[in-house]
Amino acid sequence: TSGDALKVSLAFTGDGGTSEGDFHEALNVAAVWDLPVIFLIENNGYGLSTPTNEQYRCISLVDKAKGYGMEGVQVDGNNLLQVYDTIKGVRDYCIRHQKPYLIEAMTFRMRGHEEASGTKYVPQHLFELWEKKDPVKNFEEFLMQQSVLSAEEIDGIRSGFKEKIEEELAIGFNAKPIVVDTEVELNDLYAMRDNSLAPTVIDNARVSFEPGDVVTAEKRMIDAISEGLHQSMQEHGNLVLMGQDIAEYGGAFKITEGFVNDFGKARVRNTPICESAIVGAALGLSLEGYKSMMEMQFADFASVGFNQIINNLAKIHYRWGQPADVVIRMPTGGGVGAGPFHSQSNEAWFVHTPGLKVVYPSTPMDAKGLLIAAINDPNPVLYFEHKALYRSISGPVPASYYEIEIGKARHVREGDEISIITYGSGVHWAEEYAADHPELSIDILDLRTLLPLDYLAIRQAVERSGRVIVLHEDTLTGGIGGEIAAWIAENCFHLLDAPVLRCAS
Template structure:
């Protein structure tokens, strides 16, 4: 192995050696602890330390890194306290994730390290968002995201690289090609000769290097960093390496031909660099022995400190409260405090636009993203005129890559930006599902960082749009702790709830019914105000039956009540589906004792089942009849208007009401 020191001084080379040796010796200790049962799992990076260490040395401390399983060298080179890392790996409550995560599934804001999730690919798009933030601030920074050769097969790899290329983002994408995705060899993973060849397909530069040579890694990434900042473009690096242990220790290495271990043992990144330092008389052998002894003592001292950690203190209230970031106090008026004067008659679509517009004025750090939202104004023209008003840096057309854009939004959040992502249709959110339910929703609980992202979801049927443009998929997200799910039915609530969602530091799924956009109008205050998330709205009071609903169901219920004045109907508009306003639900049950839950979503698995169960558990004595649900058919949404009318819950509303009255 040839090492080119270039302009590196002797002491800097010695420091590189220490940085390279430290994660190797920690790993050797971790394998002992694993055999002793003091940790439960370990993903070893032995044999490929030069990549993580060299990459981290080449970056500035405030530049974000998105590491994966085998990148211990990132954490140690960023000088994270080893005792706290030990606590993390032992599952201690004093670790970085309070015992909620294992190994390297955690991040840390002060050290600019973003915690991985097991799905691997989503890390890449987060780097896009971080670099977009730097670009918006005109900062001379890059971000660096790791992936393995197996991860390059994921759609997130394509989406992240394509987005970075199209938006000219200074991102370094680094592939650790160690030959195996768990047990699957590269011959069964891709057919291109080299993964770096894919760079050309995205219109970016790329290079393949020896990932076991720390000076090559350091020099390459240092130069690539300068290129990315100077040219404001991304770059792909393929580091050839090999892991000398299993994917994780339990999986073993029987699938690897023995000769590969023999070949790669000769390329050991630590031993080769050490031998070169001695041969070049940069460091004498006795000093190497002292360095190793010092590191060994350091590891033992830090481990002893970690063992002093107190036992896990189980506190359900704290666990629940840490799912969401606290919502800061603001001076934004609640809608109930806004005078009735200065209200304008607006359609729901106009109210959404006004709320978004006023939020863009209120928050200079707010970026909106989505397909065709710039000059075209979006599929529903809500953002029409925004480019002229706020510029293309804040009103961003995206490629058709929903997953990458949600990941980018999370990356923006790491750097203190707010973002609103428009799904062209709520149906399309399925291809971003992983980013939403595993990355956005869990990040605050996992390591304390908020995901300040609103996902706008044009939803619902009634317009003859068929199975892929009409779904009501809000229930997909009400099962996910960490998300908030909002669904207004009136223009006033649409504006106020959107403003509240943008002000909330937590991820909010904001549903907007397409059929209500231009068919529903109402008085809307022209000032900047909030409608509180988590509070239901009493539409009208009644004493015969209660209809608990939201979205289009509110208008169906009102129309039914108007057409049947002999029935005294209590109507509750939930407005927020996560969290639910249980007190308002209880009050509606108390008012009538007969409850009908109405929603456009299909019956099975809809939010109505959850509400019904809660009422049965908590309000049973107040019931005068079983809780009934009126929902759409358990079929995809049909295209034919006749079939769609039959599909929608509205067609069964009278039947359900009569059944409840007759009980």
């Protein structure tokens, strides 16, 4: 950004990590977006035990730079002064030209990848060769040759370091055993939200809900989502949208049509086809105080961004208190003739992962309000939107900037003979079935949020009828219906008049 014109980012990897797809995606995005990033490869000759000749065929890893349209240099990673001078010069280059740069530092490790693996796989002569290149020992000799330090002063520095290390180790060894408090740990799962600037929250969870004085307009689901996103862009000057074809083209489903004219290319960014790198970029923006929304063009494509979502977005707050203020929009579901790789329902992949929030609206009003709530939430939210509902359903949508509470289900229809617990398209299937069978008193609960679940609303649905069907489009085996059925059996068994049934794909 313009305010950070004198800053660069520094990303480390090893020779083994360069074979990962994330390495390619990161360099490609940095080059395409002209990002001032220094990519530093520590090439120590082995990926754990696998030598470089079994990892890649190029002569040097720095040769890869040209393929991304960036400059690169190889340095002696054991020469402290050469590394210092190189980093200093490359930093100046990245700032001056606002472009990335690749550095390959040739080095070696005298110990194992970790202590357990040892070094038996390394030929002995390499240890003898690299021992002569010991960076600390050689730098000490250089400083003595230049009369900067004496041998006695170097010994004093070494003793000081050793004393400091021993002091720090003593703190760890003398620490009291950790006593785990489950409640404390669970409460630390999500970042706390600052509600001081929260917009109006519309509570439409009851069957009897009426908009009252709220000004509404009839809108399709797709228009409600677009309006919620547009109002959020107006509300948050630090909100950045990223995704394939979302700028001038307006996205595969035209959700962001016209946005680039209203907010500019810096905030509405087309991306290369590299889902993992863009999820990672969204997280990086969050670490710098930005909000970001990534459009996963189809929810199916989340599989190639899985590591970033599951291991980075979901865990970063719990692990070290950092924000993952990211929303990933997930166009999902079948029924539009899109084939097996563009029609999956994969929400169950993510409800298994602590640290994420997962929402799945079924109506235009909820779609807008839940999207705004997701963007305002400081935690990572996966926002599922069913493609078949985009233009097939309409409903009243408040014109104002408002939220629907995440984690709160909606009671759609009152009944006392059977309760259908569902979400997404399942809500409309259930309503259609109830309308076609007036002889049955059917109760319908729209979960809306799949993580965290509204267990109180689920319990109340069981109480109302004593018979439950859990309905969803996703696969029966391993679907969220199994989790809900198990929870009902464990916590509401005395309320049941019959076994819980699941209806799914």
